[in-house]
Amino acid sequence: MTDAAVGAQAVAELRGVHKRYGEVEALRGVDLDIQPGELVALLGPNGAGKTTAVSILLGQRRPDAGSALLFGRDPTLPATRRLAGATPQMAGFPDNLTVAEVVDFVRVHYPDPAATPELLGRFGLAELAGRRAGGLSGGQQRRLAVALAFAGRPRLVVLDEPTTGLDVEARRGLWEVLRAFVADGGAVLLTTHYLEEAQALASHVVVLADGQVVAHGSVEDITTRAGLSPGHLRVPSPPGLEEAILRLTGGR
Amino acid sequence: MRIALAHFKEQTLRHLRSPGYLLPTLAMPGLFYFLFEGPDTEPALVTLLMASYAMWAILGVAFFQFGSGIAEERATPWERFLRTLPLSGIQRLAGRVLSAALFAAVAAAVVIVEAHLINPVSVAADRWLPWLGALLAGGVVLAVGGIAVGYWASPRAATPLATLAWLLLAYLGGLWATPAELPSWAAEVSRYLPTRMWGEVTWAAVQGQATSLGDWLGLVAYAAGFAVLALWGYRRDEGASYR
Secondary structure: OOHHHOOOOOOEEEEEEEEEEOOEEEEEEEEEEEOOOOEEEEEOOOOOOHHHHHHHHOOOOOOOEEEEEEOOEOOOOHHHHHHEEEOOOOOOOOOOOEHHHHHHHHHOOOOOOOOHHHHHHHOOOHHHOOOEHHHOOHHHHHHHHHHHHOOOOOOEEEEEOOOOOOOHHHHHHHHHHHHHHHHOOOEEEEEOOOHHHHHHHOOEEEEEEOOEEEEEEOHHHHHHHOOOOHHHHHOOOHHHHHHHHHHHHOOO | OHHHHHHHHHHHHHHHOOHHHHHHHHHHHHHHHHHHHOOOOOHHHHHHHHHHHHHHHHHHHHHHHHHHHHHHHHOOHHHHHHOOOOOOHHHHHHHHHHHHHHHHHHHHHHHHHHHHHHOOOOOOHHHHHHHHHHHHHHHHHHHHHHHHHHHHOOHHHHHHHHHHHHHHHHHHOOOOOOHHHOOHHHHHHHOOOHHHHHHHHHHHHHHOOOOOHHHHHHHHHHHHHHHHHHHHHHHHHHHHOOO
């Protein structure tokens, strides 16, 4: 996230992005950089602008001002997104397609997709291949959502609350997958409410509040700036994060 | 093309596994043709009504696959997720249109085959092409109408609205009986409806009569109006989906 790291190599970047919906200013000059081999955690309260920032990065929306680049290109062009993968925001799949059919359908969009059995195995879905996607439990749907983000062998994955509803074992399993992906040079943008997750995985943390970046840096930087002792980080619950954000944003 | 075909398959499987869709499109037109018109002995009448019920079947696909289908899907997380894929709107639309074309062909074929099995229908060999062409032309017009419904109706209102329009346009268009049997007030309204214009050109085609330019112009006007509404609704929806 340092200026020296900014350059043509960035996997994704936002520069001075503004976005307004009618009366509401969702983003007010947001900068964001994601480099290869980096896991960036995007934190912030509901309504902070996380979803808008992600949707602009993935080309679903255009910024009113500022610029968005994905692999150095315009993210609103479908071809630009061939090296990116994302999760559905809430797990919501067509009720009457099977897990394998959903995975196969998504794979087709990419030039060099991962094999379906490999994807299913990697995310603990092998035994669910023939089940209707609409009938999965919350945790199973979440795992399918993450598997879809990896379907196209991406170099950037954008994960929205990937571990909400997962049990401890599944959460740790996903963390291992993400660590291996990043170690391999992949880049991850993660939104999460779990500070423990950011601490365990993130090389950088960006805190968004009221449409602005109020803090960015390593996890230690963020908590130091918030005036919290590192001990707070060990509390694996949303209140720990809320406290850091409340202090950083002055309760806005 | 590969991607459009994947969307064709996705749409087709989803609709094939949805009884709420199959009932009005594939089952009801054939069933009603049997209940009201067959078996009958008057070749001219049963042939006309075969054409009418085939139109009603296609109308169902236009309103339920495009109308309710688009309205129910457009607000879902799945549809938003699709916009993060390397996918263009044209590929998605192509898959949807191909799938609807398949269902429309099957829905019409059900009525046509049934009519040939139970009734003395007769269509001259050289009338088949004009007749099927008229079916297709009107089907496209009403499908654009269905897309307009899909982008303007709320997800909850779309299915009741599509059902009502499907029933009223069929009845008032003279597709259930013949226009001559409509009560006078309905006959008056009927003249201005796209289903009646579609009926007139299709009935003329199946009987080997000349079609009227007025009916064709009316259909073109409806197509243009529906297209404007559909595009306007699509733009409006794109602006609103991500709030």
